[in-house]
Amino acid sequence: MPGPESSPIAAILRCGNEEEKTMTTRTQRVGSKPTYRLFNVTGEGDTAYWHPIGAAWPNKDGKGFSVSCDAFPLSGRIVMRVITPRENPDQGRLV
Secondary structure, eight states: OOOGGGHHHHHHHGSSSSHHHHHHHHHHTTTTSSSEEEEEEEGGGGGOOOEEEEEEOOOOTOOOOEESOOOOOOOSSOOOOOOOOEEEETTTTOO
C-alpha cells in the first residue's frame, strides 16, 4: 500500500519544491498534455471564485500524479478537476 507521501495531496503540497517543479517540467517536455487542472477555490456555491493555479498529469504507472503549480494558495482550498472541452456559447463549438 502506498504511503502518504505518494498521495495526490502530498504531490500538491510538494509543488513548491524546486526539485519537484524541475521533474514536472521534464514531463511536460516529453509532449504529454495535462489531463487535470488545479484551482484555488474561495467562497461557496454560486459566489465561489475559481482561480486556476496549475495542472496535473497521471504518472505512467498509474500510481500518482505529476503536478505543476504556478501559485500556492495560503487560503481557500485546492480542487483538481478533469480537463473537459467546453462549448463556446457565441459560436456553438468546442473550445
